[in-house]
Amino acid sequence: MDKYILLDHGSGGLVSQNLIGSLFLKYLKNPVLNQLEDAAVLPPEHGQLAFSTDSYVVDPIFFPGGNIGELAVNGTINDLAMRGARPICLSLGLILEEGFAVEELEEIIKSIANACDYAGVPVVTGDTKVVPKGKADKVFINTSGIGIVEVDINVTARQARSGDIILLSGTLADHGITILTSRASLQVDGNLKSDTRPLHFLVKKIMAEAPGAVHTMRDPTRGGLGTTLSEIAKSTNLCMEIDEQAIPMHGEVRAACELMGLDPLYLANEGKCLVITAPEEAEAILAAMCSVSEGVDSCIIGKVTKKYPGRVVLTTTSGGHRLVEPLSGEPLPRIC
């Protein structure tokens, strides 16, 4: 096995096939992927098809709490889960820079395999390209995923209604602040780490509790909670009223945000879920969320009203109010 990625590894010839056999199949093997055909073929499924794609270009590729590989698995699973879908499989598209260390690639593939095993969602098809040194940065990963929406539900931003309750499945801004501090090599007290994790088990619990009551689910990734709520406000023309004091945050995240002058409302989360639900079911859904490990810190953070149509309003810890705009002109590149 070579120590570094060569252009040959992307040629489609023998060296590519060696990489596939000795690395990808070693960790990711399953009956469908093993066939190495142009496309995977899976048994028929009953229900609507959910389909999502995300490319991952996070810098650094290894960070406290995870790496680009598990982030890519969990991120696409979560996009499917946010539509109430049961994820059934993933594709894996790698773009590698010539000279990238095979040892690091192996670490990433191992993480992908572990994340897939944990989630119960296999990689069934893949592709690898190699570009000359300097034409990419180490590794970029695309994952796409298929899910099945079994019950007749329609969970979208547009379904939120006035009177609905807004829940958040845990602490804010863990991923964003971890990437930014580790990129800047900042030493921060405490234990900052990414919250990357799959949310489909949590969603399954929520949907089992009260499927019809869930109007909207979103994972506030790039752009953070502020941008996600703004999008929902805009597409419903309703007001999202949230309470700063109610939003859970780790102390070290709050401290790091203050240190770096960053608003946690705009920082990315990679294992958190925003749930907007009919008020009569909110407590039951909250209890369901808190009953699983990835939702143990869930809480009600606000409500949907008609106060300022199309806007997000934050009640600050000091009791004042401020409008939360979508993220604008603040580049936080390569956060995911």
Next chain:
Amino acid sequence: MDKYILLDHGSGGLVSQNLIGSLFLKYLKNPVLNQLEDAAVLPPEHGQLAFSTDSYVVDPIFFPGGNIGELAVNGTINDLAMRGARPICLSLGLILEEGFAVEELEEIIKSIANACDYAGVPVVTGDTKVVPKGKADKVFINTSGIGIVEVDINVTARQARSGDIILLSGTLADHGITILTSRASLQVDGNLKSDTRPLHFLVKKIMAEAPGAVHTMRDPTRGGLGTTLSEIAKSTNLCMEIDEQAIPMHGEVRAACELMGLDPLYLANEGKCLVITAPEEAEAILAAMCSVSEGVDSCIIGKVTKKYPGRVVLTTTSGGHRLVEPLSGEPLPRIC
């Protein structure tokens, strides 16, 4: 609209949303994509699910006969078609380099829209990331696709049997030689151009003619016909005997290969299909292939035998024989 891609275009905030609205939705709009949810949700389908992914890093991004955009659409459609699937939708994942000209991006998105329209396969979900200048090369595109295998067929490399006939849907090496000459700015007489095109209409015609007779379909892209046949030989432990004289090639492609010292058997094709079929149906399938525009130059190029198990043997134009090995150690990077 900005003239160049900024890091902001990948932030997930307002500037990203402007790019999505003013460029992506302008050309690619359809009822599913327009919803801009975390995942697309599509109606239930009956049949096995086919799933494929490919990343495109071709250099140059514009070339005679096409560009990276339509290549990405056609390439993934073809991977689905090679399993006998009817492609139903695509995802589109863009990785853009900061500073990339928006005008060029628009040209690419227009091509994607045209290719999708022509093929009847919409983009239903997407993602855009931007990396700092120098961390990628202009634009990389991932497309993944879902297809439906409606009839109970199993078209794979393993299905080829001794006695089967090998057909090729047209001229060899057009894409590979076009990319290589245009990258090297070589002037070649004649009209070299990529053969990028979708093959699912051709496949539909083939499957309608004699579904059970088709054992294997493959599009010989990276690694070319030589590598693709080697893979089939290896997975069946049969011998692929092909006749050099029977393989159609444009005169200018042949000339350019001689000029550059390249073996057309290893050059990429992006609109050609290798079909391995039961001998009794071969003539009928050939006629079906020749009856559609993308298969008009189809011909029989060889047969499957037990002569040299696991090997590919070429009868040369001079009547000799040579073993065709899979591509090895010859880097032709960024061909697709």
